[in-house]
Amino acid sequence: MTGLDPELADATGKMLTQAVAEVVGDDPPVEVEESVVLGNAAEVLLERSCGAELLVVGSRGHGGFSGALLGSVGQHCVQHARCPVVVVRGSVS
Structure with missing residues (x-):
């Protein structure tokens, strides 16, 4: 790297x-x-989404409505990725 x-x-x-x-x-x-x-997370993930079968990103898990559940990187990936995107939420512990 x-x-x-x-x-x-x-x-x-x-x-x-x-x-x-x-x-x-x-x-x-x-x-x-x-x-x-090394690079801007959203840009790197979007670049890698070209040719990928699936992109998995984590959620922030804060807030009570959908706009607050994703951070800016996850939101950008969901909107612009070239493949399906799955958003996973971490454990609550």
Whole structure:
């Protein structure tokens, strides 16, 4: 990953791998691509949505109406992605 401290990139990659493993397990029923990319989150996700079968983003989970449930990145992806988008809410704990 260009432009990011190698130690930070390594640590971030390990955190991502662990998070994905916790969600999908050792033998996921679908192919999961994970990557750490330096850049504007919304722009990078939209770029990656081209050719993807599905984009999964997290919700903010705050507020009581739909406009407040998504952060700006999730909202932008839902509106502009080139593939279906699934919004998942984290655990309440």
